[in-house]
Amino acid sequence: MQAPELDVTEWFNTDTPLTLDNLKGRVVVIEAFQMLCPGCVLHGIPLAQSIQRTFPEEKVAVIGLHTVFEHHNAMTPVSLQAFLQEYRITFPVGVDKQGAGPLPNTMSRFGMRGTPSLVLLDQAGQIVAHHLGQVSELQLGSEIGSLLTQEVVSTKCGTVTVDQSECKPGSCNV
Template sequence: MTAQIGQPAPLLSVSDWVQGEPANFDLLPGRVVLVEVFQVNCPGCFLYALPQAISLHQRYADQGLSVLGVATAFEDFDKNNLNNLVRLAEKGEVVGETLLALSQRGELIDGRLPYRIPFPLAMDRLNKRGDNMTDDDILSFIRARVPDFDQQPEAHQQQIRKRAQHYFQSLTYRAETFERFDLKGTPSHILVDKHGVLRDCAFGAYPELEVLLKALLSEE
């Protein structure tokens, strides 16, 4: 089942909790839940999304907010994996493009984050992808991301189809939570209210997150 805004949120599907107690929407009744979905090899996740989530956790945990971090993988599977998530949680170590970007900005100490992530961290459940993507699957994927696809010239449609086919062929795994919430990339933010209803899913920078979060915390 694909998540729908305004409907009960499907549960997160994770393989391992590497930090904190296992948690999920059904285990956190009466609390607003922010799920920060990131990749270990994602500079933007560490430059702004995770620091934002940490700040919100520090300021609103006592007011009813639970923040969860879910590391996913839809590319660079040699870096976006459980071992590197454990290194991040236990030692603050970062890898790949994240290491390069944070090093260039002088944001690491001895190659490590100068802070620890204070909320629970889990690894998205990854399943080996089979060769069973149908034409309908590919079209659904395209139409969700290219709203005017059917109005494009036939030649351009074929180009988009080929790019989508190549994209799926390059994938090794399917990440369950990433697909369950139809996320578009990382960082992404899943926001669930006190009653377990999905209120927002957003990709990328999210400056209005705190305003929405405060509104949900004030609801009965």
């Protein structure tokens, strides 16, 4: 399934707003979190930081998505800025736009049910994995490594992903 676009009101740790369309060609890791979520602080954010350190930026983009669905008064942009500095978070972080319902827009569009949530996109912008809660670093690293062996090919009908491990001299299976 093609990932919906992010609906963000403000960005931190980046000079320009990010769009998933602009990140095509890279594997994208979206880590949705809340500042007051213990699982986010103990597991989700450290995992995202580890992925950012492990994989080259030109191949894997790590994005934080601050999704506020409770404790709205405590989770302001000023508080988020202090939180990002305190935890030395350097990857780009967007503030999910509040929706008409109880969940913020991007969280709702992606079908996230809580935090921490991690969504993994392939180089064509397709959702290939969706995790709620603690994710094994080894499992995620394996999923990303597998995606990095694939190549995105544009065709008249759209983009397809080719697994390079299926390539033989002169041809690849789609």
